[in-house]
Amino acid sequence: MNNEAAIAYFSMEIGLSNDIPTYSGGLGILAGDTIKSSADLEIPIVAVTLISKKGFFSQDINNEGKQIEHAVDWDPSRFMVRLPKKVEVQVEGRSVFLQAWCYTVRSIAGGEVDVLYLDTDVEENTKEDREITDVLYGGDMQYRLKQEIILGIGGVRMLRALGYHIKKYHMNEGHASLLTLELLLLYKRDVESVWDENWIWDADRVKDLCVFTTHTPIEAGHDRFSYDLVQKVLGEIIPLEVLKRFGGKQYLNMTLLALNLSNYVNGVAKKHGEVSKNLFPGYEIHAITNGVHSFTWTCESFKRLYDKYIPGWANEPELLVRTEIIPDEEVWEAHIQAKSELVDYVKKVTDIKMSPDVLTIGFARRFTSYKRADLMFFDLKRFLKVCEKGRVQIIYSGKAHPKDTPGKDIIKKIVEIAKAINDNVTIVFIKNYCIEVALKLVSGVDIWLNTPLRPREASGTSGMKAVHNGVINFSILDGWWIEGHIEGVTGWSIGPKPVESSLIPVSDATDAEDLYYKLENLIIPMYYNDRGQWIRVMKNSISKLAYYFNTNRMMRRYVTEAYLR
């Protein structure tokens, strides 16, 4: 560990590798990719998160398609170093102690970034308090608030105890916003000001220190706590009326708290920036479009290809703009290699045989209603008719949050449909979606499908992983795809173009019809009859999309636009 970092990156979840299961989905993977690119670019950053010793959960799916959740038990000491420092925070009026585990991310280019995993499982604490950092997004609102106290307040205290001199605090989503209160207190102590007179001055000082990235495009998605609960669990660490001024009158809204105490705020795609401005009128909200870590999300066969023709690509993904120089046959060979590996993997884990010669569609992400994983089956008869045009096989994967019953129902529905149309179309569901499975899928299918309900997909990142492997996107125009899509050139859209007021709903029927139409008339015919054109779109996906939608580009923007402000 070295404590020279000047930027602290706070995230409730971080997904760095399959061995460290402290992530649930896109937010955590983005955090992991952010850290990896920071190491590539030697940005002086330290990350702070929770140890989540029981992980999110590991997923089983039974024969009926029911999701069964198991706690994950993993041992941090296998991967990280436990630091001797302990700090103390107040929870429900008690002292709760926390320690940190340090994991160092090393870039192939030589840079290093430390990640601090906060942990309340120490002997000074009661049994209940030792479990605060067990389950990611587990428990009730009270448990969540305790976790956010550990992350926000405990995190700042731990950094100070370890000797860091932090100049910017970056909150990745609102879960960490309580850190702003700790900073307010620190500066209050520094100047010994009186709240009533000087809170504005204090706030300006804190704002200069804070950067906030919001990820949620709808009101209901933002964490909020009743002030009764806040009083009980957090206590009145700053006067309630001051807290309400920053965090909202009726509830403590974690997004509002971060918005009011950050000088730089951004959404994660251009469209999402606009949507966020409408949600929170009066705030200046910028946009820095997400990316993925190129080296992590490129499969072995494409890594070899890029190494051969575009050396230096991993640290400087912009170079992928030169993909044109790679011969078509070699692009196709690399793809067939990845596809065969996926087919083998599917056979191994499901005992279902797929064919590397059949057009393969992939869909994998968190299972929750707005992602509409079942849109393809909106009109089952019509879908089967489309598949007569040329054979299609589909691979699904993804977890539903344990409390998300509609999300679980969609998994069940897909498993049932898979059985029902088994004779016509092969559909598999791979259980326990994780980083390892994600890489196999985003590199081994031909088409990456995304069908969210607009404007709910703040950015989406799995499609960016796909393009690093020459896999073609077929998606609703929402999130990043609005910026990446050129019809027929970099992939295909589904449904109408985005309009200014994206709140005008598009019916499932309209979107499904366009999906069927393009699959039947453009995608299936091109895949089976015009391989040259197909490879052209694959190469365009790499040269026009992967070269841009990566976290190395994204982090350069955070440095110049947010951190160095």
Ligand SMILES: *Cc1c(COP(=O)(O)O)cnc(C)c1O
């Ligand atoms: C990339 C990734 C996600 C996010 O996918 P989206 O398409 O952005 O929703 C979720 N889970 C895992 C394991 C991933 O690798």
